[in-house]
Amino acid sequence: MFFCSSFLLNAESLTGKMSVFKGSDLCNLAENTLTYLNRGAVFDSKAIHGGQLNQYQFDLAQVKSTLKFICQTYREDVRAGRQSRLHDPAFIANNFQQVHWQPDLKLAHNIAKQTKNQAKKNLLNRIPTDKILLTKYYTKLVHAQFDKTNEFNHALYQLPFDEQGLSQSQAMAQKDTLTRFKFTRQQVMQGALDVPALAKPILWLTESGLHDAMLQGTAVVKEDEKTHYFNVHRNNGINYDYAINKDQQARYWYFKKVPGILGYGIEPEDKIQVIPQVTVAGNVAQLGLGKLIMLSYKNASGELINRLVILADQGGAFDNNNFQLDLLTGSYYGWSDYHKANKHLPDFVKATILLKK
Template structure:
């Protein structure tokens, strides 16, 4: 009897250790110091400042992301995230004054920051890995890095054969409502229809919302997937960003064209990342922005990542300032804002050298750093 109990205990212990090894975790570990750091400090500062401005709205405004949640389990607090973001602009200013590059100097970084190596939640990734080799081949010591871009499209102010699909503004029946007010009224147009019904023409037939611009199906899908689109209309460019969605979750088990999640849009001035409503969104920049699961990790964590290219390796830094439907309950992936391109082929040509997996750390300003 004692032997059986002991055997059961050992089996449980081994099983628990196996699960822990495949779950998300972070541990304090300094990266190897031999590689070059390739990050634009000024752009990193801009995104950090914009993210801080959103966090300043407070937990009461957006409790879903203004927190430290999972990171707090490993000793990283909300205050740590904010102090770290503030430090980036302080050190970027010093760069200008002293003609040095402090944020790209490894000795400087290790003096002022702690590094926490990320272990991916491969246990969850494997459950979704059927016919997805990138997930199937993901190891716990790596993070899957996908890339996203701002889509450049040609559009029209009226429906044409080439551009038959409208990008809609918020439906008329909630123009006067705040997001909080609208979300309590499930009878509104926004909650009634999935993407397939909208593509079938129900919004136009009932005149429920204003078309902002007309696009091809490919360009519309890019806008819905990425959240931002730049549209060229007779030589002039307009930027559109997501406003509010229909409350249907993105289903990773089905293809993008068959999804029923749908976004309504708003014309904006620049590339925008996360924000629970169009009135407060974070302006982001390519190559210093990651999208990820900010619902679990909190908005604004600073990621230090090793990019392994064919000919060399280098480090880059970026702020987690964006998210998307694919990042709900996703602690194994980060999405890198690569730039702006006129289509998927141009994007692939410019980014085919980028790695699919990265070594990644969270950077946190040390408690005694100034």
């Protein structure tokens, strides 16, 4: 059960400023997400559906119409040589239904009781009744080597040899015999895949770099004039445990080299190419992929900011989680450069799902 009604449908004017996003980025992400939705529920019933939260049921056709309308509006404004109406609060209020999100505080408080991480406990207990927790994630710029060294001695592995060529459904039918499901992250880090060789290492990281890559889901390596992208492929079937720290997680992800930053999808070749600052990860299984969401908060000057994002990614932390979204902020080497670029962003925001009228 939720703390209170999770959604309240309203038709009302907007205050504040529509900013901190580019219409071009929002349009590109909308099209990428719509392409995935058009594959149909037969392809991916987990994500391709209208979605719901408590009593409110979304309609998939309306979700698709909303994504199409974003690009239609953006392109009409470009052709007309005018400022994008996506940055006009009155236009947003007149053309979209506003579905306000209230967090599942009961779940958040239960998790807070279980975790030993005091900072996480404090954060979960401070979620307001009318706002959600906004965490942030980034693609990990990693210091790495393509060959093992004394310093870089923990590998990201490709899918094990005994699973190469198998579809996801074929692999699940054979999971009792496959290497992928046999080892925890700690066992892999201790060399369980090495003798005999059960999988091919594709990148070597430090211990902390490995845990960061597992958490972020992407590893980005800059080599001279080239940038290499590695994305999560399939995991060992162990659930993410929200109550413990990242270096204690038993879940291990196998990775694959990919052409860019990828978000939600069953296989790397099917995943949505996502864009920083307009992408959020969340509870795709319940909300449904492709929701246009307005995040509202006050900046350091006290000005109300409304920014538009699209639900185009997920993560293990969002299973049954209806109190949080995760904003893709960019690519960084670590906490220091990430924090410098994003310290102005709040922990809690008002979230409103927008649907084309």
